[in-house]
Amino acid sequence: MKSADISLKNAVRAANWAQLLDADQLARVEADTVEAFVPKGGFVCRKGEPAEYWIGVISGMVKMNNFSASGKAMTFIGVPPGSWFGEGSLLKNEIRKYDTMALRDTRVARLPAATFHWLLDTSLPFTRFLLMQLNERLGQFIGMVENDRLLDLNTRVARCLASMFNSHLYPGVDTLVQLSQEEIGLLSGSSRQRANQALQVLEKQGLLRLDYGGIRVLDLDGLRRYEADDAT
Template sequence: MLTLGEMLQASLWSRSLSPEQLRRVESEIITRQIPAGGFVCRKGEPVEHWVGVIDGLVKMTNLSADGKPTTFTGLPTGGWFGEGSLFKEEPRRYDVVALRNSHVAYMPKSTFNRLLDTSIEFNRFLLVQLNERLGQFIAMVEYDRLLEPDARVARSLAAMFNPHLYPGIGPQLQISQEEIGYLAGLSRQRANAGKTERIAVWGTVIGGALYFLFAAVPIYLTYSATLVDPAMTSELLAQDAQLVLPAFVKTHLPFYAQIIFYGALLSVIMSTASGTLLAPSVTISENIIKEFMPHHRMSQKTLLWITRSVVVAFTLLVVVYSLWSLQSETSIHQMVANAYKVTLACAFVPLVAGLYWKRASNTGAALSIALGFVVWIAMEFIAPDAALPPHFAGLIASAMGMLAGSQKRLEGRLKSGVGFFYNRG
């Protein structure tokens, strides 16, 4: 990890300073440790410092009116920024957030102005710095408009090796997939996708085919049981159909095959259990609770504690549901079917509409989820054995909610358009 003194020695602007001037500058600089997700500086605050990254990685970012973040650039070890805001003497127009634990230097405005008045090399450095930064942002606009995601990732990484802007980066860059996604304006999954779109597509297709193939193995084994030992199969079907497969494996398969089967079974149970707990917990923490936070943000520590709390809450709910299922003698098949009723009644329509319908809105999604859930639960109590299953009634209500909620949005647009032309007339 670099120290402030080592970072100053590596900075291009400090090479013309005398040892005494450099010691004075170093003594006036304030350093802070910024945790991952913490703010190095905030939008709208007075600009009182020129800021440098001693060690770590930060991003210059901003939020749209609806809370969508955008990243302007990444600032690795050795980079300095904020000189433009100091020149203009205006509030800062962007946030700077640490992508990892970072050691940051804050040079006071008075020190910056003294160097500006007394050092020709410092002025020359700032001219080149502003020119490099301008070129970087012009190139960024070009990349976003003309390049595919793969090329944008490559260009974002290449920009980190600018010898003038980031002299302390060195020949290697330690960076995670998530950080690459932030800097390139892509998701972590897209940043880690295949080398080409064709590879990414075929990887998905092959993975899906293998998923179905392995999921069908228990079906093949159970069908084999009906052929190999029909008497045992008929007897177990009369008692409990769930016993057919384990009894067939125990009776007719060799010992090594039993080890493979029961090992795979335990793996499936553990994987399903972890997915049942972690997937909804992360979704609720990241996509729901976080959206209600100021500026749709929270520190990584807070997000971790919220996720842990949601995991505990979901664990308790799953335990209660399991105990209820034991009391009501619900089979595994019925429990899985019940779980997918929630997805069908509440989530299917918002997901499909969000992907394929341009007029879908947040209001429509919220109304879709609410109506689907209410109608589904109500029908489970009122008419659980009706010709139309309760979860299909919930699906229909969910679709109606999406249409109604999005229609309100369209009406609002029409009204605003009519009012605009009416006012002009």
Template sequence: MPTTHSNFIDMLRQTIWAQTLTPVQMQRVEADIAEQIVQEGGFVCRKGEEVDAWLGVIDGLVKINNLSPEGKSVTFTGVPTGGWFGEGSLLKNELRKYDVIALRDSRIARMPRATFMWLLDTSLPFTRFLLMQLNERLGQFIATVEFHRLLDVDARVASCLAGLFNAHLYPGNGMHLKISQEEVGYLSGTSRQRANQALQVLEKEGLLKLDYGGITILDLDGLRQFRA
């Protein structure tokens, strides 16, 4: 069952949009929002469910995923610590069109629909944040279509990683991301072994540094523009 802890609220207050709210608005958010603990491999939410909350990754990493009619798994994007998602489905009031699966143990914030809509009605800064969020998300998905259709695996991995360092969508990363080679493979649609090869290519190009259990980005613009 969802619960809420004091350190969860502290982390929530550090999000970009929370810092734009008035004390009264933030008080309601803190009263209404709940924390959900999802273990690695577990579902944050499932395709076909009613969309009843705006979702944020307070700590962890999840993938937005779907299955084709032929049973092929398709990953649209990953959402690391600091990322929020699901606003489009809330605004359109539709059933969820994708699964969200935890790639590691994750702490998820769930803001109820009523609270989300109330913020839209009462907070101009929150509305501006969402406009930026939707615009950045659109750009991200256009890039995803490009790298699946036009790029080789090395460039796909580069584009996938660069997307995880979007300062608006995922402000919690800095230039270091705790992510495994297996997780990179999941998000870029390739095997762990092939993801490892691509990461080594990118490291030799001076674009990133591989650390134990993570990746440090050395040249984000170069990563975004990389073509093998």
């Protein structure tokens, strides 16, 4: 079933953390979780808002970003269908530190904070899942800092694509990454034109193929190891 066609109930049940719950816990999650539609360019949540929900992407794609005082945007990560985010703000009971915007028309699931904390109190497997989630998220952001400060754009695009293949953070990603070249540019900190040039370099290296509807990853390990000096 395509993510665009999946029901809220099935999206919740398909989440890797939901499969760790007992029947009563899952029943409460299903009863409390609500769905929202966010059009392309709209805000899923905004910086400065109280963290009232844990958020899952049912279909579409969202990006986490911030804006400088001068209005310059900096994108942190993209979040594809099947992924959940925002646990850090809930755990610390603080306001959101970033904006989250829809890269395309997007459906999201919202699990209330009260239910999220109830799961922490009643489900050891859920708590273990969150520990892994936070650890993976930390590794992801450390990698982003390294990429931004040390790597050229071609390598940043390669690492950007490779980072989407994290089975814990992004369990629903297939070998066909359904991102446009414009979206790759936003996520790697470049223009669409420059992202296109980088993708063509990576395609010539046999690491990916530009397909209709997205980017087909042919060599994931190669993307993870790619350095610009590898290009011929």
